[in-house]
Amino acid sequence: GQNIDQPTEMTATEGAIVQINCTYQTSGFNGLFWYQQHAGEAPTFLSYNVLDGLEEKGRFSSFLSRSKGYSYLLLKELQMKDSASYLCAVLDSNYQLIWGAGTKLIKSQ
Amino acid sequence: GAVVSQHPSRVICKSGTSVKIECRSLDFQATTMFWYRQFPKQSLMLMATSNEGSKATYEQGVEKDKFLINHASLTLSTLTVTSAHPEDSSFYICSARDLGGQQPQHFGDGTRLSIL
Numbered sequence: 324g325q326n327i328d329q330p331t332e333m334t335a336t337e338g339a340i341v342q343i344n345c346t347y348q349t350s351g352f353n354g355l356f357w358y359q360q361h362a363g364e365a366p367t368f369l370s371y372n373v374l375d376g377l378e379e380k381g382r383f384s385s386f387l388s389r390s391k392g393y394s395y396l397l398l399k400e401l402q403m404k405d406s407a408s409y410l411c412a413v414l415d416s417n418y419q420l421i422w423g424a425g426t427k428l429i430k431s432q
Numbered sequence: 433g434a435v436v437s438q439h440p441s442r443v444i445c446k447s448g449t450s451v452k453i454e455c456r457s458l459d460f461q462a463t464t465m466f467w468y469r470q471f472p473k474q475s476l477m478l479m480a481t482s483n484e485g486s487k488a489t490y491e492q493g494v495e496k497d498k499f500l501i502n503h504a505s506l507t508l509s510t511l512t513v514t515s516a517h518p519e520d521s522s523f524y525i526c527s528a529r530d531l532g533g534q535q536p537q538h539f540g541d542g543t544r545l546s547i548l
Contacts (some may be wrong), residue, residue: 356536365438365525366476366541410476420537424475
């Protein structure tokens with residue numbers, strides 16, 4: 324079957340650097356997406372990786388290793404507004420999006 | 433960037449009512465739109481894939497007669513929850529994808545449905 328794994332929850336302090344990991348086993352691969360979802364709101368698109376390597380976009384970066392079936396989302400200089408769930412999703416060979424359960428990022432005091 | 437408009441944002445109605453939710457792509461054409469449901473503190477659950485001009489593809493366990501989907505144009509898809517009951521109360525979110533399978537899905541703001 325198809326599977327996306329990411330931690331359920333992570334905690335970090337303001338200003339910290341946080342890395343959220345995602346591993347996947349899917350039938351084919353046409354890219355990996357990261358979305359941010361605040362409580363009670365719809366997801367918003369953060370990044371898309373289809374080739375190996377690091378994509379940087381401001382305070383957010385996303386990394387992909389296709390041979391390892393692995394990606395991470397890196398958040399730098401953590402801010403209050405970054406408290407949200409982060410969803411990893413993989414586009415399979417049928418261009419169907421397979422969703423992870425999401426990682427809830429909690430800012431600690 | 434791509435904008436998807438979903439309406440209404442919130443519905444509260446009595447059991448037995450049918451509720452229609454609209455999803456529009458405002459600045460791009462979407463041959464494919466997706467309907468998700470999300471219960472509190474749970475992940476997105478894909479209900480159906482809506483294809484313009486053809487019948488929707490429903491995920492296993494989703495009743496097609498209960499959740500009617502119409503995708504009459506390249507910019508509009510509707511989901512009608514027929515004869516809604518309290519167990520249908522949930523957060524319904526639509527998304528649309530621009531032409532090309534590798535484009536990201538862009539989400540509407542969601543509809544919070546509460547059935548009394």
